[in-house]
Amino acid sequence: MALLQKMGIKYKLFMIGLVFSIPIVALLILLVNEKQIAINFAEKELHGSAYLRPVVKMLALASRHKILVAHPQGGEQAAESMRAAPTALSGLREQEGLRGAILGTGDKSGKIAREWEAAFAPVADQAFALQAHDELTADLRGLIASVGDSSNLILDPDLDSYYLMDAVLIKLPDMIDLTYQLSGLGADILHRQKLTPDEKTRLIILSSLLKSDLAGVKTDMEVAFRENPAGNVRPALKDRFQGYIAAVETFLREADRIANQAPDISADGFLASGEGTAHEIATFWSAADGEMDALLSMRIAGFQKRMATALVFSAVVVTIAYLLIYFILQSVANPILALGTQLREFTETLDLALRMRVGDKHEIGDLERMLNDHLETLSHIIGNVTTLADQVSASSSDIAATVGEQSAIFSEQSASLSMVTSSMEDLTRSSGRAAQSAATVADVANNALKKAEGGVAALDTLKEKMFEIQEDNRRGMREIMDLDAKSREIDKVMKVIADIAGQTKMIAFNAALEASASGEAGKRFAVVATEIRRLADNVMESAAEIDGKTSDIQRAVQRLVISSEKGTKTVDGGLSALAVTIDELGIIVAGAKSTTEAVAEISNATRLEQSATAQILTALKEIDSGICQASTAIAQTSQTSVEMKRMADGMKGLIGKFQHAAREV
Numbered sequence: 001m002a003l004l005q006k007m008g009i010k011y012k013l014f015m016i017g018l019v020f021s022i023p024i025v026a027l028l029i030l031l032v033n034e035k036q037i038a039i040n041f042a043e044k045e046l047h048g049s050a051y052l053r054p055v056v057k058m059l060a061l062a063s064r065h066k067i068l069v070a071h072p073q074g075g076e077q078a079a080e081s082m083r084a085a086p087t088a089l090s091g092l093r094e095q096e097g098l099r100g101a102i103l104g105t106g107d108k109s110g111k112i113a114r115e116w117e118a119a120f121a122p123v124a125d126q127a128f129a130l131q132a133h134d135e136l137t138a139d140l141r142g143l144i145a146s147v148g149d150s151s152n153l154i155l156d157p158d159l160d161s162y163y164l165m166d167a168v169l170i171k172l173p174d175m176i177d178l179t180y181q182l183s184g185l186g187a188d189i190l191h192r193q194k195l196t197p198d199e200k201t202r203l204i205i206l207s208s209l210l211k212s213d214l215a216g217v218k219t220d221m222e223v224a225f226r227e228n229p230a231g232n233v234r235p236a237l238k239d240r241f242q243g244y245i246a247a248v249e250t251f252l253r254e255a256d257r258i259a260n261q262a263p264d265i266s267a268d269g270f271l272a273s274g275e276g277t278a279h280e281i282a283t284f285w286s287a288a289d290g291e292m293d294a295l296l297s298m299r300i301a302g303f304q305k306r307m308a309t310a311l312v313f314s315a316v317v318v319t320i321a322y323l324l325i326y327f328i329l330q331s332v333a334n335p336i337l338a339l340g341t342q343l344r345e346f347t348e349t350l351d352l353a354l355r356m357r358v359g360d361k362h363e364i365g366d367l368e369r370m371l372n373d374h375l376e377t378l379s380h381i382i383g384n385v386t387t388l389a390d391q392v393s394a395s396s397s398d399i400a401a402t403v404g405e406q407s408a409i410f411s412e413q414s415a416s417l418s419m420v421t422s423s424m425e426d427l428t429r430s431s432g433r434a435a436q437s438a439a440t441v442a443d444v445a446n447n448a449l450k451k452a453e454g455g456v457a458a459l460d461t462l463k464e465k466m467f468e469i470q471e472d473n474r475r476g477m478r479e480i481m482d483l484d485a486k487s488r489e490i491d492k493v494m495k496v497i498a499d500i501a502g503q504t505k506m507i508a509f510n511a512a513l514e515a516s517a518s519g520e521a522g523k524r525f526a527v528v529a530t531e532i533r534r535l536a537d538n539v540m541e542s543a544a545e546i547d548g549k550t551s552d553i554q555r556a557v558q559r560l561v562i563s564s565e566k567g568t569k570t571v572d573g574g575l576s577a578l579a580v581t582i583d584e585l586g587i588i589v590a591g592a593k594s595t596t597e598a599v600a601e602i603s604n605a606t607r608l609e610q611s612a613t614a615q616i617l618t619a620l621k622e623i624d625s626g627i628c629q630a631s632t633a634i635a636q637t638s639q640t641s642v643e644m645k646r647m648a649d650g651m652k653g654l655i656g657k658f659q660h661a662a663r664e665v
Contacts, residue, residue: 017325035307048151054091059140063180066133085120159227161295163220172285182206183274190267244284251277335364396645428613484557501539508533521633525626
């Protein structure tokens with residue numbers, strides 16, 4: 001499978017043709033093998049036919065020699081037969097050497113050779129000679145039957161050659177032997193001029209057997225003539241067949257007259273007639289055997305011709321098939337190879353405008369059309385990607401510029417916030433001092449109240465202590481003036497706090513705007529900015545409230561100053577205004593209480609302010625931390641935008657490898 005996967009399409013199609021040619025070759029081999037078997041079958045029949053020629057001659061010679069040995073006047077002819085015997089035996093030995101191994105006749109031919117030499121040896125005992133001839137004749141006929149079996153003659157498949165074989169192999173050799181037997185018996189009867197019943201019976205039997213063989217040969221020949229497709233047997237054998245029939249029938253009529261005791265021929269004449277009939281039978285046998293060989297040769301030639309025709313036809317068919325495979329291969333492989341060349345060119349050039357040449361309406365053409373559609377779609381997609389890459393590159397540049405501006409703004413905000421934080425730290429310290437001063441004022445107010453109350457309690461000693469009261473009043477005036485100055489300072493501080501709170505609110509508002517513009521990275525900062533703005537609002541409200549209280553304190557201080565001046569005038573006026581002084585002192589006590597309460601409120605307000613400024617300071621520090629984080633995020637965003645621009649430029653470079661000029665390959 002791995003080898004097939006590595007093969008090119010040409011080799012695969014060639015392998016397909018080879019696979020389809022295997023059954024043809026296999027069938028051709030079977031056909032050739034079958035024809036070769038038939039040829040071998042017929043050739044073996046030819047071997048048998050050739051082997052039978054000397055055997056039949058030996059049978060005729062042995063049968064004749066037996067009659068001559070038995071006939072009183074056959075001595076000279078018997079001697080002639082004996083002289084011909086070695087030649088006949090040499091013919092058998094020659095065929096045995098050529099075809100004995102094929103037909104398996106070695107044992108039988110050896111035995112016949114020994115019997116032949118014994119039968120034709122000069123002997124004085126006639127009975128022994130006749131017995132030797134009978135054994136020889138029987139073995140010769142057995143050899144004929146054995147050769148017919150081993151050479152496939154008895155199994156001949158064609159009707160014409162089969163019936164010729166039946167006549168040549170069985171009936172005609174039998175007729176030769178019967179003719180010699182009948183001629184010897186008839187000559188002996190004629191020579192003795194006496195016919196015994198046994199001789200008559202034997203004569204009739206031999207005549208009947210000869211007639212039966214003659215009828216069988218007639219039937220065989222008629223069938224052979226009729227079933228001969230080539231039509232060559234009848235012309236070749238017709239005359240000899242008619243002569244053979246005439247000779248046998250004449251001989252049989254003479255034998256019948258002898259059996260009927262009405263002979264018209266002498267013993268020598270009947271013997272000569274029998275020998276002539278046997279010669280005619282042998283002549284016809286030789287002609288029939290030759291025609292049978294001709295039929296077998298024609299059959300072999302036909303088999304060879306059909307085999308050659310089959311081979312040539314198969315070669316032509318295979319050649320045509322491979323030519324068709326070649327042309328089909330070209331029609332399939334060439335478009336595929338052309339398509340491969342076009343795809344290779346696209347791979348090398350990356351030309352998106354390249355289009356495949358669309359061929360005929362087949363699978364390759366469909367594939368080329370689909371590739372053109374794919375290239376069209378790919379070109380459109382890459383064009384869109386190029387546009388998007390340009391947009392991403394431009395957007396990355398804009399983002400980088402915007403992030404740079406935001407980074408500068410955050411740097412400025414960080415510096416401003418550092419200044420605000422420093423101011424808030426100063427404000428926190430000032431608030432601490434204001435709180436301490438307010439506590440001192442509260443203590444002073446409490447002391448003043450106690451002294452006023454002590455003044456009321458010591459009203460009786462007021463006269464004596466007038467100068468002390470006057471001094472205390474003056475001191476109180478100075479403290480009140482100090483308190484007025486402190487309250488004015490507090491008013492200034494609160495104005496500063498209000499201004500800072502306003503600036504903080506504006507900074508927080510700007511920070512919220514920048515945080516909103518920063519997106520996700522500024523959400524936390526926006527929350528902190530909102531808290532700062534709300535805290536600044538609270539501070540401004542507290543500052544306004546403190547300002548109101550301070551104004552009350554200033555008005556109270558002014559009234560106290562006026563009262564103190566009046567008290568001074570009253571003290572200066574003398575004791576006469578003591579009652580008025582007591583009343584005024586009550587007013588002073590009430591004012592002292594109000595002052596004490598106001599100072600307590602101022603002290604509480606300053607503590608709240610200190611706490612608020614501490615919270616503002618903490619919030620500002622958190623804002624500063626958030627700004628640092630936002631600055632870090634913006635730096636990362638800037639780096640990311642630069643990386644995005646680099647990636648977009650790289651993408652444009654990759655996409656730029658594709659060409660867009662429209663052309664067709």
